[in-house]
Amino acid sequence: MFNQLDDAISWIEKQIKFRPKTSLDHMKDALSILHLDLSKIKKIHVTGTNGKGSVCMMTTSILVKSGKNVGTFISPYLENFNERIKYNGQDISNEDLLKIINEIYQLNKNYSQISGQTLSFFELMTLMAIKFFHDKKVDVMIMEVGIGGLLDSTNILNYDVSVITNIGMDHMKQLGDTEEQIALNKLGILKKNGVLYTTVDSKFEKLFTDYATNKNAIVNFIDKNNIKVISEFPHIIEYKYETYKLSLLGDFQNLNACLAIEIVKHLYKDIEVSKIKQGLIDTKHSGRLEMVLDGVFIDGAHNVHAIKRVIYSLQSINKVYNINVLFSALSDKEPEKMLNLIQPFVKSITLTAFPDPRYKTLENLPFKFENNPKIALENLIQNRRENDVILITGSLHFIGYVKKEVIPYFK
Template sequence: MFNTLNDAKNWVETQVKFRPKVSLDHIKRALAMLSLDFSGINKIHVTGTNGKGSVCMYTTTVLVEAGLKVGTFTSPYLISFNERIKLNNQNITDEAFLKLLNEIYELNENYKRESGETLSFFELLTLAALKYFAEEKVDVMVIEVGIGGLLDSTNILDYDVSVITNVGLEHTKQLGDTIEKITYNKLGIVKKNHHLITTIDPKQHAQVIAHCQNVGATYQLITDEMIKTISDYPYIIEYDNKQYELSLLGDYQKYNASLAIEVVRYLYPEIDDTLISRGLSKTIYPGRLETVLDGVIIDGAHNMHAINALIISLHSVFKMYNIHVLFSALSDKEPLTMLDALKPHVSTITTTAFPDTRYVTLEKLPYNFEIDPLKALKNLIKNKRENDLVIITGSLHFIGYMKKEIIPYL
């Protein structure tokens, strides 16, 4: 048992991150030991290469605006570990989280005695979130997939609606090395009697339709032609002959917002469109084209799919600016590929370091390198002119570090 939240967090963070899986029987047995009651709770499951966090936050904010009690489970976090589990858009309190992790520790010990095995980091967090939401008797749960879908720890409930944002090459060791294999993995969240809403690329529509017909699920495909951008700033879109102002910037947000709109309409057709509009305009999601200082923006473009989305935003939302990039990433990413893609669309690129065990130096890449991120950012700000914009991007862990440890001291 733990007396402080830091001790509890240290324990859960030192558990094995992910285990090789051939089924979900392991975590299903642990869930059964908790004897949780999910009756009366609507359940939303969201996966995709990028955008799933934004969909979760849009959906959560609209439902809270409509007066519902909403539990939200997302990952990773930027500043506080508590960001992973939210109740009505507020991070779980330290007191509640400490109590919850102590209970999950006990579950892990009991499970070890019964099975001889322990649970992984993400399994433990998933069970913690589900336990918290069940005991809080929320009206609806919004659950973000960790990796993939088919064998993800969150894929242990019967969800009322499933969402797939998009599919790109990611986590290829776990999910497969082709778009078709990764799509198959993400479609694993869609089961009999489920309803799928997706903005997946039309190239994958045949695979999506075949899967849904095969398992007995219904589906709704949202395509590019169904959404119009009315204004880049403020960001206003038109969907289903209605206009919505979005609080989150970036061309890709039109897809995320349309998914949230349809999820709410499907589960709660009685919710008035004015409430949906209000929720979309009030959504806050740190780290997504977020202004942190005058002329300084952070964005978690942590893979090639997200870098391509950022490039589109550079030519729409930020087309009047000269862009100066400050970049860092973890070793499991493709930093050179990402930087080479950005290069034709920006004025300068500076790479830097940050304290993370998975960081591998970027010094040997053919880009300006400054090991001290504080000094690198200070230099960019010092030399910034009226039409210049600094964008801090790369790993989510990097932008989280910058926001917590660097930005406050400038």
């Protein structure tokens, strides 16, 4: 047991990150030890290659505005470990976090004595979130998938509504080398007699429909023709003849907002439109086309699918093509492929480093490299011309480091 939060967080972060899995039986066994009654909690499950966190936070904001108590589990965090577990949109308190880690520490010991195994980091985090939300007696629990869906730790519950944002090439080592394999893995969150909302490309509709039919489930596709962009900055859209202002920038947020709207309407048929509108205005989600300094944006795009949408959105918002990119990424994220994709659409690219065990030097790639991100950003700011903007991107871990350790240097 731990008396200090730093020691508790250190323990959980040192647990094994990944383990090969063929089923979730071990997670269900661990959950059963807690003896939780979750029957009175509405449950939302969100997966997809990109946009999961935005959908979770938009949905959270709307439901909180509507007077519901909401628990939200998202990952990874940008600046503070507490960001992973939220109650009514606010990070879990240090006191509650220490208490729940101690409880899960004891669960892990009990599970180990029974099974001879220990649980992984994300498995422990998932159980922490579920236990915390149960203890808080939330009305709604929103759970973001870690990787994929089928064998993800969050998939041990039956959910009232499942959500798949989109399908792109990411986490291929775990999910498969084709979009179809990745899609099928994510479809693993849809249970028998379940309900799914999705904004996947039309090319996946038959795959999704066939899968849902086999599960006797219902799949609802968001019709993109019902979305009209009124303004990009401020960000205003029309959806099904209602106008909504979004706090989150980027055209990719249009579909995310529509998912959030449909999710809350599915769970609460009589929800007031005014509450939905206010919830979308009030949504906060760091690191998604967030302006952190004048003319300096950060975005956690960490795969080819996401980075294309960010570049397009930044050009649309600023009505200029003078985008200077500061980029770093983890070694498993195809950094060279991302850079080659965005190069034709930006004015300059500067690569840099950051402290992360999964970072592998980008110095050998054919782009300007500056090892120190503070110096790299300072050079970009000093050399910026009129109508130039700076985009810091490539990894959620990278922009989290930049936001915490680099940006304060310029304020």
